[in-house]
Amino acid sequence: MIEAAIAVAEESGAESVSVREAARRAGVSSGAPFRHFATRTDLMTAVAEEGMLRLRGAIDARLARLRSKHPLARLLAIAEAYVNWVVQCPTLYRIVGDRTLIDFEGSEVLSGGANGIRTAMSAMFEEARDRGMLRENDIDRQHFESRALAYGLARMHVDEHLREWGIAKTRARAAMHAALRSYIISLAKDPDSLKAALEEG
Amino acid sequence: MIEAAIAVAEESGAESVSVREAARRAGVSSGAPFRHFATRTDLMTAVAEEGMLRLRGAIDARLARLRSKHPLARLLAIAEAYVNWVVQCPTLYRIVGDRTLIDFEGSEVLSGGANGIRTAMSAMFEEARDRGMLRENDIDRQHFESRALAYGLARMHVDEHLREWGIAKTRARAAMHAALRSYIISLAKDPDSLKAALEEG
DNA sequence: AATTCAGTGTAAGCACTGCTCACATGAAGG
């Protein structure tokens, strides 16, 4: 069912996923899905949970691959992995973020997943501050601001706002990376050493 | 019809606006709306156009009220007026931004309106650069970045992401203003003179 | 081994939706 729902969403858009269509795709009758998901929202929530797991997997993989221990470099890596995943799976991302389509608060996977990402970012801001790497020390504001930037970039992509900016889909990643990179660099007290850390990979 | 549709959206959510319910609200039969709007999308597009006009009105009013001629101060004013309007009319803003609900490209009011805001911001970045007010000179990237930040803040609000950040609705405006302000200030070559211009109002 | 029974799938059906269409109304203009 979940795979069928994802397939429908991928080709027809997230809002036009119907329980019946997903059931047809899975080769069962129209009532069958309701044995496993009480409501359409529950089905879409299950789809979103699958998406959240993949997103967290992508972020964790990126962090594991990153050599640098510079907290701002790791912060940028999280943000980049985030937007990379959004570019790769825009439909799934839309579902994960759409609180009118799913029950976000009611899902441990979803709220816990979002919480985990936020906590990881928070830890890196704290470490950067404690090691004197930040130009300013109000890390709550900087955390909120960087999240808004990453979310805005991701949203502008999935909401199709990029064409108006003359940014082709093939260049979306590069444009978003450039924005994130320059923003994170602007937070650093010593931009040059951060740039060096970023070169390190 | 448009007023009725807005009323339904305000109290039941934008996605659950139905042509029939709007017709009931307006006291006409179920087929009547289709004399004026060929499809539900057209009706929602008309609602969105109304929203775009109000948004542009709010921004223009704010700029007219602003004494300072400092381009970065005016830039911040645009961004603040933008998020203010989003906080004030979240439902309408969701409709304006939802390209699955409306025909954005097909509406002169909508695409032209968005274009106008972008052009206005662009002009201020150019002026700031030409007057040597920016720390860096790649204004395209800074314009894109600041738009992503403003859009992300607005989206986080209408998508109900703020509670997870411990930001109550009453404080949303203040949090968003703080983020925008500190970001714009970080762009300025001479932050102190910008701060003075911001004090001027 | 027979029986129970929970888990799953089926098909019909309800109330709703977007949208169409044949029809009525009614005002404007020749």
Place this chain on the structure above:
DNA sequence: CCTTCATGTGAGCAGTGCTTACACTGAATT
């Protein structure tokens, strides 16, 4: 007075979310 055209009407079609009475299966209990 008659035509025309814009608008509203209400029945109807296909699709939706969801429920429900029914049937089947396979494993556990007696």
